[in-house]
Amino acid sequence: xxxxxxxxxxxxxxxxxxxxxxxxxxxxxxxxxxxxxxxxxxxxxxxxxxxxxxxxxxxxxxxxxxxxxxxxxxxxxxxxxxxxxxxxxxxxxxxxxxxxxxxxxxxxxxxxxxxxxxxxxxxxxxxxxxxxxxxxxxxxxxxxxxxxxxxxxxxxxxxxxxxxxxxxxxxxxxxxxxxxxxxxxxxxxxxxxxxxxxxxxxxxxxxxxxxxxxxxxxxxxxxxxxxxxxxxxxxxxxxxxxxxxxxxxxxxxxxxxxxxxxxxxxxxxxxxxxxxxxxxxx
Ligand SMILES: [Zn+2]
Numbered sequence: 480x481x482x483x484x485x486x487x488x489x490x491x492x493x494x495x496x497x498x499x500x501x502x503x504x505x506x507x508x509x510x511x512x513x514x515x516x517x518x519x520x521x522x523x524x525x526x527x528x529x530x531x532x533x534x535x536x537x538x539x540x541x542x543x544x545x546x547x548x549x550x551x552x553x554x555x556x557x558x559x560x561x562x563x564x565x566x567x568x569x570x571x572x573x574x575x576x577x578x579x580x581x582x583x584x585x586x587x588x589x590x591x592x593x594x595x596x597x598x599x600x601x602x603x604x605x606x607x608x609x610x611x612x613x614x615x616x617x618x619x620x621x622x623x624x625x626x627x628x629x630x631x632x633x634x635x636x637x638x639x640x641x642x643x644x645x646x647x648x649x650x651x652x653x654x655x656x657x658x659x660x661x662x663x664x665x666x667x668x669x670x671x672x673x674x675x676x677x678x679x680x681x682x683x684x685x686x687x688x689x690x691x692x693x694x695x696x697x698x699x700x701x702x703x704x705x706x707x708x709x710x711x712x713x714x715x716x717x718x719x720x721x722x723x724x725x726x727x728x729x730x731x732x733x734x735x736x737x738x739x740x741x742x743x744x745x746x747x748x749x750x751x752x753x754x755x756x757x758x759x760x761x
Contacts, residue, residue, distance in 0.1 A: 489529060491546065509553040517561045520568035523601065526554045528577040530606045540581040544590045547579050551594060573600035575634060581606060582615055584622045591626040601632035604652070608637045617646055624651040641670055641733055642758040648737055649750050660730045664722035667711050670729045674759035678708045678722070696728035 487496040493508025509527040516524035528547045531540050558574050561567055576594040580586035594602065604623060607616045620635070627633050634654035635647050644655055660670065667678040671691035676683075678690075689699035690707065698707070698721045710718025740746040 489546075491549075493527075493550075509550045510557045513554055513557040513561060517558070517567060517569070517572065521572065522569070523573045523575055524558065525575050525603065526551045526577050526599075528579055528605060530579065530609070531581050533581060533606075533609045533611050535581050537583060537586075540579075540583055541586055544580050544586050547577070548590065548593050551576055551597065551599075555597065555599075575599060575601040575603050575632075577603045577605040577636070578623055578627075579606045582611055582619065584619070587619055587623050588626055591623040595626055595628050598628075599631070601634060601654075602627045603634040603636050605636045607635065608639055608643075613643060613646075616643075617650060620647060620650045620652065627651070640758060641730070642754060644733065645737070645750055645754055645757065648741075648746075649754075660726035661723045664726040665719045667708070667722065669722060670726055670757070671761070672729075672756070674756055674761040676704075676761050678704060678711060683708045690722075690725050691729065694725065694729060694732070696725050696732075698722075698725040698728075 486499065487494050493506055493511065495504060495506050497503065498505055507527075512527040513524065526547075527550050529543045529550075531543050535543075554574060558572070562570050562572070576597065576599040578587060578591050578594065580588075580590050591602070604620060607619060616638075624633070632654055633652050634656075635652045637657055638644065638647060638655055639657055640659065647655070663670075669676045669678060669690050672693040673691065676690065683704040686704040686708075688704060689702070690704060691699055702721055707718055707721050711722065712718075736749070737746065740749040
């Protein structure tokens with residue numbers, strides 16, 4: 480509902496909003512959200528929550544978080560009911576709770592404790608990366624992490640850059656989702672093991688090297704910075720496709736390397752080295 484802020488009206492029962500296509504009035508509450516996600520049969524269903532804007536006043540955020548907890552309980556009841564039905568697509572569907580509370584540490588912690596008691600399949604931290612400084616986001620993660628169950632997946636919603644991911648893993652996060660690798664690629668911003676490269680820069684006009692010399696992706700094996708830059712500049716769709724392919728490969732590879740480093744006990748060294756490299760503009 481966050482992106483529809485101008486069109487919505489939040490009540491205890493759920494959210495009323497107007498369709499951005501034809502203005503039609505639509506209602507969605509926790510039960511409707513669970514039914515939709517159950518019909519999709521996704522591996523993970525996310526709880527129905529309110530993601531407050533940043534900045535939001537303390538009182539509004541407190542009331543919103545309490546309602547989000549009441550909504551979560553309704554989500555659990557509805558999900559249990561749906562799983563007991565014969566025709567349900569995915570009876571193993573997991574339900575993740577979402578921690579909210581804006582930038583207020585006490586609300587965040589109190590909420591995480593409450594939802595931890597409800598024994599969900601996983602715990603997301605929501606409502607971050609909505610315009611606050613990265614340092615604030617890291618502080619919130621550090622504040623709530625000790626109260627998130629140790630044996631459940633921790634998911635940071637809508638994050639982020641390779642550095643954000645590295646910093647969050649160092650603070651105990653397991654799972655991420657973000658439009659960044661694909662959206663930034665379409666604008667010529669490529670993530671590499673040497674830092675962030677903007678292919679629009681004139682210096683790449685005749686540069687025959689690959690996007691990333693340390694990358695094994697099909698794009699880096701066959702195409703040059705100059706050629707992909709030319710495609711992007713000419714508005715050729717292939718330029719965007721190649722850039723997206725590289726960035727998605729890079730993100731997958733980054734997570735693979737992180738898992739490997741965690742498994743063999745060398746994450747700390749990896750973190751210290753790459754936290755200062757991955758965000759550098761090259
Ligand atoms: Zn590549």
